[in-house]
Amino acid sequence: MVYIGFDVGGTGVQVGIVSREGEILCKGGIVTRIDIPFAEQVKAMADCALVTLAKSGYSLDDVAAVGAGIPGVVDPRTGHIAFCPNLGWKDVDFAGEMKKHINKPVFMDNDATVAGLAESVAGVSAGTHSSVFLTLGTGVGGGIVLGGKVWSGFHGVGSEIGHMIIEMDGKDCNCDNRGCLERYCSATGIILSARAAVMQYQDSAIMVKAEGDPMKINAKIVFDAAKEGDELALRLFADYVKALATTIVNIIHVIDPEVIALGGGVSKAGDFLLDAVRAEVAKMVMYKTMPYARIEIARLGPDAGIIGAAMLGL
């Protein structure tokens, strides 16, 4: 049997035909169109999946289930997508609409959650008892997998780790709260902090790499400058690591997972980030003589969205 997985994004929908082991057999995609009604959006997705399925050499009889990872919230009580702001969806019956075209069981969950599931099936946390995935990109998302199953909470709003408050009355977040992790550990957060800081450190290597234009600063520039020993960049990097390590320690103390996987664009910093985070976490965990979560870089990259969505059907 094979599984259809949709990675629904604000700019495009990627679809994959995925094996039981989490291997993508064939891939397709369409551009997201928010100017057409919901029913037509779903039909376009289904059509793309059916074309991709035919290309893969499998037929509908071989399909066990359909899954979708969406940048939004699924209400487990109604099975509806409660809201998905990027696509303009509010309380929509995605499963019901999809079944009109592909009559198979349909599963949905938050995009970061499914990426975490993908890592637990075919990635860095494969075969583990429990794992927590953190995506460090434009925003910060979280995925919790316990005993092979995703945990999204009773109301469907669990695992919003990006909005864990790590500083009381801290920096303003997009969600209207203050002090959320996302504001400190997303690429956006790094950029905002660096832009503010370079005003007082015009001679920082960050400014050299950004060609003197604060608007050109990105997370990679800040981390690269830190690797070279630039004083300001090292300070920004230390703040970043402290915030991320604080979150990880909180996760360890609440969930105690076997693995914590770091994904998303910022995680491309690799060992430079990993070594610093591991060292900081070691200082902060409570039971210092006990083993605790392995902290690793996620392995699957952008394909995790498709794979995890498909694996919801497992």
Ligand SMILES: [Zn+2]
């Ligand atoms: Zn927030």
